[in-house]
Every structure is written in structure tokens, then in C-alpha cells.
Amino acid sequence: MLITRRIALLRLHSRSHIRLAHHYHTMSTAPTTTTAAPSSRVTGFENAVEQLTPIDLTIRGDFPPWLSGILYRSGPGTYSIPSTSDTSKTTEIQHWFDGVAMHHRFEILPATASSSPRVVYRSHKGAANLERRVADAGEYPKELFSFAQRHRAADPCANLFQRFFTTFASWAEALKEAAGGGESESDDPLMHNVSVTLTPDMPGVLAGEEGPGESVAGEERKAPRVIVAKTDGNALQVLEPSTLEPRKFMTYENIDPRLSGQLSAAHACRDAETGELHTQLSLVWRYSPPAGDFFNFVTEIGAKTTYKVFKIRGDDGKVDVLAKIDAPPSYIHALTMTDRFVVLCVWQAHIKQ
Numbered sequence: 001m002l003i004t005r006r007i008a009l010l011r012l013h014s015r016s017h018i019r020l021a022h023h024y025h026t027m028s029t030a031p032t033t034t035t036a037a038p039s040s041r042v043t044g045f046e047n048a049v050e051q052l053t054p055i056d057l058t059i060r061g062d063f064p065p066w067l068s069g070i071l072y073r074s075g076p077g078t079y080s081i082p083s084t085s086d087t088s089k090t091t092e093i094q095h096w097f098d099g100v101a102m103h104h105r106f107e108i109l110p111a112t113a114s115s116s117p118r119v120v121y122r123s124h125k126g127a128a129n130l131e132r133r134v135a136d137a138g139e140y141p142k143e144l145f146s147f148a149q150r151h152r153a154a155d156p157c158a159n160l161f162q163r164f165f166t167t168f169a170s171w172a173e174a175l176k177e178a179a180g181g182g183e184s185e186s187d188d189p190l191m192h193n194v195s196v197t198l199t200p201d202m203p204g205v206l207a208g209e210e211g212p213g214e215s216v217a218g219e220e221r222k223a224p225r226v227i228v229a230k231t232d233g234n235a236l237q238v239l240e241p242s243t244l245e246p247r248k249f250m251t252y253e254n255i256d257p258r259l260s261g262q263l264s265a266a267h268a269c270r271d272a273e274t275g276e277l278h279t280q281l282s283l284v285w286r287y288s289p290p291a292g293d294f295f296n297f298v299t300e301i302g303a304k305t306t307y308k309v310f311k312i313r314g315d316d317g318k319v320d321v322l323a324k325i326d327a328p329p330s331y332i333h334a335l336t337m338t339d340r341f342v343v344l345c346v347w348q349a350h351i352k353q
Contacts, residue, residue, distance in 0.1 A: 077102020
């Protein structure tokens with residue numbers, strides 16, 4: 001690894017304040033070990049229960065009257081996957097960041113003159129067919145990236161990065177196969193584990209995905225038409241906003257062919273002047289559309305690595321490539337913005353191929 005730091009500042013013509021979303025990181029799926037089914041789970045590694053039918057949660061205390069809306073969350077939900085061929089065996093995921101996705105929806109309803117405040121909850125697995133494949137095979141696909149692979153080569157860094165590139169490259173290949181027509185496992189949105197951040201009505205994604213929206217608690221305003229799950233790869237999972245069912249798997253390259261590459265930031269930015277930025281793991285939808293320009297980058301790794309910083313316009317979904325920057329490949333979790341600059345920080349842990 002090279003110890004250096006490069007910061008690219010792209011001056012903006014907009015005058016607005018830009019805010020950056022923060023949350024704790026969840027990453028993609030993991031090769032794991034298969035063991036006899038344990039009788040109990042380590043705290044924090046229990047499987048979450050999928051709740052497809054909305055239920056009222058128990059509330060202790062009161063909400064302030066101004067607190068209402070829909071809270072969307074995403075993160076790991078499954079760490080133990082029983083084998084379908086041998087019920088005594090279980091595939092165990094070893095790292096928090098490697099759990100298989102679960103998407104959550106909390107609708108917060110304030111008190112009225114005739115009713116107490118309510119919270120209505122539901123959830124949906126983000127990669128149910130991937131779980132089924134693991135259960136049938138009795139192990140996790142070894143070619144996928146992991147934070148916690150137990151069996152590595154003599155050079156663990158080399159092996160780790162090899163799996164890293166293989167994983168994100170496979171997403172790009174999946175889209176190429178999908179573009180060619182025909183059905184394949186890679187076309188299935190329930191085969192892809194994308195669960196780091198969430199963006200409502202992300203510009204550029206809505207083409208062909210528009211729906212009427214859903215009325216929320218009698219409000220005239222509408223909930224989002226789609227929710228888009230993102231990760232640190234060039235991968236997007238489009239969710240139905242009411243049920244959270246995955247509809248579609250795509251990449252930024254589907255929005256604009258210039259946005260090819262393996263990596264991207266889970267934490268994108270949104271222009272606060274043209275549209276309020278929503279915190280992208282835990283966001284509360286206030287029944288108003290989040291129109292505004294969307295900023296991110298993609299990293300195309302090859303003989304020469306290029307970072308492509310781009311903007312997706314909030315009004316028409318068209319893409320502007322703001323800059324192409326040649327710099328060493330690095331794992332970058334977030335893009336940063338000020339009122340005048342887009343800031344791309346290529347930190348000191350460079351990936352050596």
C-alpha cells in the first residue's frame with residue numbers, strides 16, 4: 001500500500017449548502033463456514049425476522065406532534081442459513097458487514113384528537129434468492145467478496161483484493177447479460193445483496209419505474225415512488241416503497257453508459273438548494289418529493305484507474321460528468337460536498353493489483 005493522500009476539489013457553480021449523509025457501514029456478502037446448527041446466537045448476529053404484513057409496534061412514551069413520516073432503514077438481516085439438504089448444518093456468516101440484506105419501513109403516525117400515536121412496521125428480505133442458493137449449496141459462493149473470509153492465501157491482502165475486484169466486476173457482467181436479453185440468475189434482484197444506504201426517488205432511476213405513489217395516513221402528499229438501495233460498488237437495487245420488495249437490479253451505467261466502473265460511494269450527496277438531502281441509511285420521508293441534483297462518482301479500475309465524478313439532474317434525470325481523475329484505486333465510502341466544491345478524497349490505502 002502507498003502512504004499518500006490525494007484530494008480533488010471540483011468547484012460548483014451552485015451557491016447552495018450541501019449536506020453529507022452519515023451512517024454506520026454495511027457491506028456486501030460473505031464466504032462463510034458451515035457448522036453444526038448452534039443452539040444459540042452471539043448477540044448482534046441473530047437473524048432478523050422478515051415482517052411482510054404491517055404490524056403496530058408497542059410505543060412507550062409520546063412523540064412530539066411534529067414527528068411524522070416514514071423511516072426507511074437497511075442493513076444486514078441474516079447471519080445463519082440452514083442447509084436444505086442437511087438440517088444439522090448451518091452456513092454461518094462471520095462479520096457484521098457481511099450479513100444478507102433486510103430492508104425496514106417504519107410509518108410514524110402522530111396522535112390525533114381520537115387516537116394515540118402509532119408506529120406501523122414492516123420489512124422485506126433484500127436477497128431472499130441468494131439465501132436460498134446458499135441453503136441449497138450448503139455454503140456461500142466462494143467468489144464473492146467478504147470482510148471475514150476464514151481461508152485465505154499466504155498473502156491475505158492479495159486474496160482479499162482479488163475477491164474484492166471479482167465481486168464488483170461480477171455486478172457489471174450481470175448488467176451486460178441482462179442487456180443482452182433472456183433470463184439469468186444475475187438478472188434476479190433478489191440475488192444481489194445491496195443494503196448500505198437508501199435514496200428515495202433517485203433521479204435517473206425513475207424512468208420506467210414511476211408509480212402513482214401511496215397515500216400516507218390520509219395525506220394529500222405522496223410517499224416516494226421508488227426507494228434505491230446503494231452500496232460501495234457500482235450497484236443499485238430498486239425497491240417498491242410500500243412493501244420494500246426488490247424490483248430491479250441495475251448500475252449507474254444503466255443510467256448513462258459513461259458511468260462504467262466497479263466501485264462507487266454508498267454515501268452520495270444531494271444539492272440542498274435544489275433538493276433536500278436525506279440521510280441515506282436512516283431517512284424520514286416527510287411526504288414531500290426530494291427533487292434535487294444527485295452527486296456521486298464511479299471508479300473504473302484497470303491498467304489506469306479513473307474516478308468519474310458525476311451529477312444526475314433532479315429535474316430531468318440527465319447525467320453530467322463533472323470530472324475524470326486518474327489516481328490510484330482506493331476503497332472510498334463517501335463523497336463530500338461544500339457549498340462550492342465536490343470533494344473526492346483518495347485516502348492513503350491504495351489497492352495494488
